[in-house]
Amino acid sequence: MAIPIAQWVADARANLAHAEQVCNDANMYLTSTSEKLRRREMxxxxxxxxxxxxxxxxxxxxxxxxxxxxxxxxxxxxxAALQSQLLKDVDRLHQTIDTLKNTVVVFDGQTTLYEYISESGVEELFNGVSQNLKDIQTLIKGNRTDALLIRLTSDLDHLSNELNALDSKFRDMRLVDTQSSSIDPISKLLEINAELEHDMVAILTSFNNHYDQCEKGEAILKDPAVPQDEKDELVSVLQNDVEELPEAQRSLTSNAEIIKKNCKEVMKILDIFEDYFQRVETYVCELQEYGESKLRVQLKEFSDINTEVSRKLEIAQTHQDELVQYNSDFQQFVRSYYSLILELDRRMRVNEHISSAIDNFRSTISNIVEKDHEKRMEFLQKHGDFIPQNLVDSSVINSGTPQISINFDQEPLPAISKEVVQLAKKMQK
Structure with a gap:
């Protein structure tokens, strides 16, 4: 029986070439996967x-x-606090002004204390207070600040939710979770591929050895110097190898397909990572853009409103101080007016006391003068005829009682009724 050694050599060559192609294809998948995995690790x-x-x-x-x-x-x-206080101070000043308007000056009975203050200054202050409060209300009208906070909070909530989702996905991928008991699918697949790759190397080596044996066998069979029994043994070995080639080829192809499938699964997982990484980079750009554009605008709106409201509040504080000062001055004016009445009443009583004292003094002096006159007359009657004229100056002997004149110019004061004085005393309490 003819031995198809040439066919075996050709088949061995073809099987080896096919096996090499299968291994090369599988290796391409392994290399591509390895490179993509390397990029992920970076x-x-x-x-x-x-x-x-x-x-x-x-x-x-x-x-x-x-x-x-x-x-x-x-x-x-x-x-809110300043506005409330302003309205109270405005009301107090109005009440004080009403008091001024209702207090008739007793000295003429016609004018009121209100006519003696600067009306234009007070009205200007009232108008300033009213306008400034309207300006503040306009700045915050429609809850502009609340709307800004709502928009800012909404933006931050959106960004926070996105980041939380990204962070949760990162934990799910277990890229750095060395403590987890679960097996990383990529590691498991790569472990399987390593075992399959080892088997394929062994199978490819067997194909290569078989081809070498076939070539050597073809030369041995043609060599007449080789004993026949050795040739028969060689043919038996080659025959067995030839019969095993299809199964080896199926195993090799199966391993290659499993490796490709595993690599595709790994690539799929790595693609998910790449997509995730891209989402993170997109989020970085989104956050950067938000900070450079929208947040900048929002912060400027906050700053503008805050600055303008603060400026208006400073004006309101100035108004409040002026209201307090006006009210204090006007109340002091009322107190001073009634103090003036009491002072005039005091002076009037002083006039009366002085006049009474002068009257009493005049009466005393008159009595003294009368008694002196009587004594002088009595002396002259008894001794006048017996005293020589040149004993003492005659003017001394004949002089009359000294005359005393007392004048008091009272201070001219307006008439003030007792009722007005009592009212003034009441207002000073």
Whole structure:
């Protein structure tokens, strides 16, 4: 029986070429997967940095938002308190002005105390208070600050939800979870591929050995120097190898297909990572764009409103101080007016006391003068004829009683009734 050694050599060559092609195809998948896995491993540290930095940035934005809330709440509380106080002070000043209008000056009985104050200055202050409060109300009309906070909070909530979703996905991928008991699917697939690759190398080696044996066998069979029994043994070995080639080829192809399938699964997982990484980078750009555009506009709106409201509040504080000062001055004017009445009443009583004292003094002097006159007359009657004229100056002997004149010019004061004086005393209490 003819031995088809040439056919075996040709088949061995063809099987080896096919096996090499199958291995090359599988190796292409393994190489591509390995390269993509290498790129992922290079991106993982950057990804971790991104997520940590994004969390810090978002926390910073929340702190900024909370600071704005505190600042605006403080401004609004100050506005409410100052506005309430302003309205009270305006009402007090109106009451004091009403008192001025209702207090008739007793000195002429026609004018009131109101006519002696600067009416234009008071009206200008009232108008300024009213206009400034309207300006403040316009600035916060429609809850502009609340709307700004709502928009800012909504934006931050949206960004926070997105980041939370990204962070949750990162944990699900278990890229750095060394403590987890679950098996990383990529690691498991790569482990399987390594075993299959080892088998394929062995199978490819067997194909290569078979081809070498076939070529050597063809030469041995043609060599007459080789004993027949050795040739028969060689043919038996080659025959067995030839019969096993189809199964080996099926095993090789099966392993290659499994490797390709596993690589595709790994590539699929890596594609998910790449898509995730791209989402993170997109989020980074989104957050950067938000900070450079929308947030900048929002912060400027906050700043503008806060600055203008604060400026108006400073004006309101000045108005409040002026209202208090006007009210204090006008009330002091009323007190001073009634103090003037009491002072005039005091002076009038002083006049009366002095006049009474002078009258009493005049009466005393008159009695003294009368007694002196009587004594002089009595002396002259008894001794006048016996005293020589040149003993003493005659003017001394004949002089009359000294004359005393007392004049008192009373201070001209307006007449004030007892009722007015009593009212003044009551107002001073």
């Amino acid at each position: 991106k993982v540290p950057k990804l971790i940095y991104y997520l940590d930095a994004l969390k810090q940035q978002l926390r910073l934005l929340e702190i900024i938002r909370d600071s704005l809330v505190l600042n605006l709440n403080g401004v609004m509380e100050k506005r």
